Amino acid sequence: MTTPIEGFSKLSKEDKINYIAQHYTQYPKETVAVLKQYWNDDEKLQNLHDEFIENTITNFYLPLGIAPNFLINNKLYAIPMAIEESSVVAAASKAAKFWQTRGGFKTTVVGTEKVGQVHFMFHGDVEKLTTFFKLLKPKLIQSVAAIVKNMEKRGGGIKHIELRDKSSDLDDYFQLHCTFETLDAMGANFINSCLEGFAQCLKEEAQLYAPFTDKEKDLEIVMSILSNYIPNCVVKAEVSCPVSDLKAHHGITAEDFARKMVRAVNIAKVEPYRAVTHNKGIMNGIDAVVLATGNDFRAIEAGAHAYASKDGRYTSLTHASIENDTFKFWIEIPLALGTVGGLTTLHPLVKLALEILQNPTAKELMQIVAVAGLAQNFGAVRSLVTTGIQQGHMKMHLLNILNQLGATEEEKLSLIEYFKKHTASHSAVVVAFEELRNKK
Numbered sequence: 001m002t003t004p005i006e007g008f009s010k011l012s013k014e015d016k017i018n019y020i021a022q023h024y025t026q027y028p029k030e031t032v033a034v035l036k037q038y039w040n041d042d043e044k045l046q047n048l049h050d051e052f053i054e055n056t057i058t059n060f061y062l063p064l065g066i067a068p069n070f071l072i073n074n075k076l077y078a079i080p081m082a083i084e085e086s087s088v089v090a091a092a093s094k095a096a097k098f099w100q101t102r103g104g105f106k107t108t109v110v111g112t113e114k115v116g117q118v119h120f121m122f123h124g125d126v127e128k129l130t131t132f133f134k135l136l137k138p139k140l141i142q143s144v145a146a147i148v149k150n151m152e153k154r155g156g157g158i159k160h161i162e163l164r165d166k167s168s169d170l171d172d173y174f175q176l177h178c179t180f181e182t183l184d185a186m187g188a189n190f191i192n193s194c195l196e197g198f199a200q201c202l203k204e205e206a207q208l209y210a211p212f213t214d215k216e217k218d219l220e221i222v223m224s225i226l227s228n229y230i231p232n233c234v235v236k237a238e239v240s241c242p243v244s245d246l247k248a249h250h251g252i253t254a255e256d257f258a259r260k261m262v263r264a265v266n267i268a269k270v271e272p273y274r275a276v277t278h279n280k281g282i283m284n285g286i287d288a289v290v291l292a293t294g295n296d297f298r299a300i301e302a303g304a305h306a307y308a309s310k311d312g313r314y315t316s317l318t319h320a321s322i323e324n325d326t327f328k329f330w331i332e333i334p335l336a337l338g339t340v341g342g343l344t345t346l347h348p349l350v351k352l353a354l355e356i357l358q359n360p361t362a363k364e365l366m367q368i369v370a371v372a373g374l375a376q377n378f379g380a381v382r383s384l385v386t387t388g389i390q391q392g393h394m395k396m397h398l399l400n401i402l403n404q405l406g407a408t409e410e411e412k413l414s415l416i417e418y419f420k421k422h423t424a425s426h427s428a429v430v431v432a433f434e435e436l437r438n439k440k
């Protein structure tokens with residue numbers, strides 16, 4: 001059995017690889033070869049990637065695709081998407097093209113407020129704490145003046161600091177609930193630095209506050225951290241057109257298609273099992289752009305799903321309606337994104353993705369990302385209520401299966417042709433592939 005290792009992080013990259021290969025894989029030589037195969041020949045570029053995280057042993061590739069023809073507020077975009085799942089880029093491109101001739105996507109940023117909290121325990125008189133907080137507030141702001149200076153110069157900074165009594169949920173639990181404007185930065189570092197400054201100031205000032213008893217002076221800071229729940233950092237994206245412009249789809253009339261779309265969205269509104277998958281489809285589009293632009297997709301995921309449950313039940317992030325013969329389809333989603341800082345100037349592909357998007361501000365990126373989510377959802381639900389999802393999926397999946405089977409280019413072309421007329425399931429592809437091979 002392998003024993004734990006001390007000081008792994010101090011080993012050289014070569015030694016780390018050798019250690020993993022020898023202790024955790026069956027064929028160490030092959031393991032080393034696979035890992036090194038993904039190293040970049042350009043040493044500078046490789047070093048850059050090595051330093052993004054700790055204990056790097058190689059690079060992990062994801063395809064970067066482009067979904068063109070997105071008309072957003074009358075401006076045309078080609079959207080870069082980093083994702084491993086087939087069909088996503090194709091579905092986005094198809095939805096973009098569909099709406100491009102129907103007025104395109106319209107978007108509005110509803111708010112850009114970020115949130116952070118200092119969580120602390122206070123054992124004592126709440127009224128005294130409230131009076132103390134009123135005196136403390138200007139000192140809190142003063143305590144982080146150096147951190148906030150540049151952000152304020154650009155028009156951002158701290159918006160509000162509020163004392164929240166949470167002791168009815170948890171004994172002695174209080175918060176400084178703080179809101180921020182971080183402009184084009186996602187703002188995690190800025191917010192966390194401010195919060196840690198507030199926490200220190202709170203602790204120090206409590207100790208100096210004469211009306212407090214010793215127990216009250218000894219308030220305990222538990223943690224200071226931004227929140228990924230940002231219900232006031234929200235963007236709305238929508239498409240609409242006369243129902244008749246939807247055109248007949250796969251043997252159903254435009255009216256039936258519109259009704260089926262609305263019904264499918266309404267099912268996701270009332271049924272959490274469906275809502276989770278419905279929203280997963282939205283996140284297929286969102287995460288792919290978030291990742292390509294070097295943003296934090298875990299933060300986006302966490303915030304989006306929390307927002308989907310904000311009214312006490314997990315529900316759809318998109319909405320659809322037919323009013324006065326107009327079909328309307330829209331999304332409202334919180335997105336904390338940055339177009340400066342973080343990986344944006346470090347990772348060459350992130351830089352390029354932002355350039356392809358015409359170097360958007362964070363607000364513009366919020367709109368582009370929301371549109372990608374809406375387009376993805378439109379594409380998925382359209383397939384679901386018409387042909388079913390497997391037809392398109394299997395077409396794209398076919399190539400993956402053929403690649404796994406080691407098909408040659410000639411075999412791929414022949415089997416793609418064959419499956420235009422036959423239903424492609426995994427086993428059907430394997431059988432057809434074997435038959436084709438055996439024929440030779």
Ligand code: MEV
Pocket residue numbers: 085277278279280281282284380381384389
């Ligand atoms: C698959 O990645 C996404 C879908 O399941 C989304 C949906 O069901 O709406 C197709």
